[in-house]
Amino acid sequence: MDSYEIVILGAGISGMSTAAFLQSKGKKPLILEKRDKVGGVLSSKEIDGYTFDFAANSTVEKYESFFKLIQWAGIEKDLLIANRNASKKYLYRDHQIHALDGPLSYIFTKLLSFRTKLRVLKEPFIAARQSGEDESMADFVKRRFGQEFLDYTLNPLVAGVYAGDPKDLSMQAAYPNMAEMETKHGSVIMGSYHTLKENKKAYKKGKYRPSRNIMSFKRGLNQIPRGIAKKISPQLFLKSEVLEIIPIDGKYQIKYMKEGKEFSLIAEKIISTLPAYVLSSLMKDIDKNLSTELSKIYYPPVGTLNLGFHKEQIGKDLDSFGFLVPEKGNLNFLGALWSSTIFDNRAPKDHASFTLYLGGSRNREILQSDLKKWVSIATKQFSEIMEIEGEPKTKCFKLYEKAIPQYNLGYMNFKKYLDRFHETNNNFIISGNFIGGNSISDCINNAEINANKMI
Ligand SMILES: Cc1cc2nc3c(=O)[nH]c(=O)nc-3n(C[C@H](O)[C@H](O)[C@H](O)COP(=O)(O)OP(=O)(O)OC[C@H]3O[C@@H](n4cnc5c(N)ncnc54)[C@H](O)[C@@H]3O)c2cc1C
Numbered sequence: 001m002d003s004y005e006i007v008i009l010g011a012g013i014s015g016m017s018t019a020a021f022l023q024s025k026g027k028k029p030l031i032l033e034k035r036d037k038v039g040g041v042l043s044s045k046e047i048d049g050y051t052f053d054f055a056a057n058s059t060v061e062k063y064e065s066f067f068k069l070i071q072w073a074g075i076e077k078d079l080l081i082a083n084r085n086a087s088k089k090y091l092y093r094d095h096q097i098h099a100l101d102g103p104l105s106y107i108f109t110k111l112l113s114f115r116t117k118l119r120v121l122k123e124p125f126i127a128a129r130q131s132g133e134d135e136s137m138a139d140f141v142k143r144r145f146g147q148e149f150l151d152y153t154l155n156p157l158v159a160g161v162y163a164g165d166p167k168d169l170s171m172q173a174a175y176p177n178m179a180e181m182e183t184k185h186g187s188v189i190m191g192s193y194h195t196l197k198e199n200k201k202a203y204k205k206g207k208y209r210p211s212r213n214i215m216s217f218k219r220g221l222n223q224i225p226r227g228i229a230k231k232i233s234p235q236l237f238l239k240s241e242v243l244e245i246i247p248i249d250g251k252y253q254i255k256y257m258k259e260g261k262e263f264s265l266i267a268e269k270i271i272s273t274l275p276a277y278v279l280s281s282l283m284k285d286i287d288k289n290l291s292t293e294l295s296k297i298y299y300p301p302v303g304t305l306n307l308g309f310h311k312e313q314i315g316k317d318l319d320s321f322g323f324l325v326p327e328k329g330n331l332n333f334l335g336a337l338w339s340s341t342i343f344d345n346r347a348p349k350d351h352a353s354f355t356l357y358l359g360g361s362r363n364r365e366i367l368q369s370d371l372k373k374w375v376s377i378a379t380k381q382f383s384e385i386m387e388i389e390g391e392p393k394t395k396c397f398k399l400y401e402k403a404i405p406q407y408n409l410g411y412m413n414f415k416k417y418l419d420r421f422h423e424t425n426n427n428f429i430i431s432g433n434f435i436g437g438n439s440i441s442d443c444i445n446n447a448e449i450n451a452n453k454m455i
Pocket of ligand 1: 010013014015032033035038039040041042054055057058059060240241243273274275278302403404432433434438439440441443
């Protein structure tokens with residue numbers, strides 16, 4: 001049986017970046033991936049002169065690891081930085097979209113009533129919660145900023161990041177920094193102020209200062225894993241589905257299926273980046289409690305609808321990143337990115353492209369039947385808001401049945417079992433987008449941290 005020092009499970013952005021960081025430090029990890037391509041949920045396609053992304057559309061640079069990775073992969077030359085007007089975002093309410101362009105715009109926006117604006121200003125004077133128990137994001141925000149702020153600001157924002165429902169998401173798990181601001185500084189507003197001050201000091205002392213630019217690549221975000229694959233291909237086993245992990249004398253036997261045949265190999269160390277629901281069944285005989293907790297992590301379905309129009313068809317000015325929709329907006333999509341406004345090359349000359357997201361935790365049932373009907377309703381609702389006349393020139397839909405892991409209430413219990421597992425198994429790291437953040441930036445940063453632990 002072949003033996004490898006480090007085996008990575010899964011070739012999504014988490015697995016591929018982990019491999020890149022390990023290789024950049026002189027290691028030669030093996031990657032096992034079930035599908036015939038790399039990138040996991042990331043999928044970019046060129047259709048009729050448009051470049052469409054189906055999962056992540058862009059990412060924000062939050063850590064130094066992002067640039068280290070793309071330099072190593074040799075794809076820096078294809079990096080795209082979003083146009084300046086992408087910093088402007090809209091939120092939908094009462095058949096209109098309301099611009100938000102920095103903190104001051106909250107004062108003038110018609111999105112929120114005068115009463116709620118005052119309520120937000122009172123936040124520093126609201127007593128901090130004493131109990132350290134897990135709390136839903138909805139309860140946290142309602143307690144600190146009021147119901148209207150929750151309904152029309154937080155609710156759509158959370159739909160944009162997690163396709164999630166604030167009533168289910170855990171504040172401590174999904175936004176730990178914000179939860180900590182309350183415990184440490186008594187207030188989110190005061191906490192944000194202190195964080196800004198502390199960061200300023202740290203940057204002066206030489207801490208890496210992320211650009212916070214919104215970024216992607218000429219051919220879409222899938223260029224990152226594809227760029228890495230080019231540099232590590234001999235150690236990448238595609239069409240190789242992991243079936244079983246058996247601990248043997250401090251090492252692991254991994255059984256996997258490749259083109260209908262079963263194979264085995266020995267791994268001294270494992271880094272798993274498989275989705276929680278896949279890893280759960282592989283962990284049954286290794287750690288029953290952890291396996292149960294992994295199976296509880298919910299992935300709602302999300303449908304991505306990419307649309308292309310001639311600019312002459314569109315009445316609204318295209319001056320923003322796009323807009324998000326609150327649950328109370330009663331629309332059949334969660335939000336719409338104005339893809340070709342963010343990055344110029346996403347549509348042919350004089351055309352514009354948009355990416356709409358359907359489903360999520362709040363609307364999970366609509367993706368279980370009659371997809372054609374829901375796509376058509378969403379297109380019609382979107383066209384009305386954007387004052388679009390006529391049919392799209394191009395239309396492309398992709399369904400993710402299990403799209404984005406939810407850091408829901410109960411997650412902290414999973415975390416307890418996960419930490420216990422890592423304390424007792426230092427040659428088996430569990431990672432992926434259900435731990436430490438689901439954004440591309442988070443996945444890449446966690447990949448570097450995990451790679452360093454294995455060296
Ligand atoms: C619709 C949507 C929109 C998003 N928008 C954004 C965005 O705008 N910005 C942003 O930063 N992030 C966004 N995200 C989140 C981000 O894209 C993901 O969190 C990230 O790509 C997940 O990467 P991963 O490698 O952790 O997991 P995955 O991509 O799920 O990779 C896991 C890999 O494991 C493989 N696998 C599964 N089972 C087996 C097995 N038994 N054996 C071997 N391999 C197996 C899979 O085939 C897959 O390749 C979005 C996600 C979705 C779904």
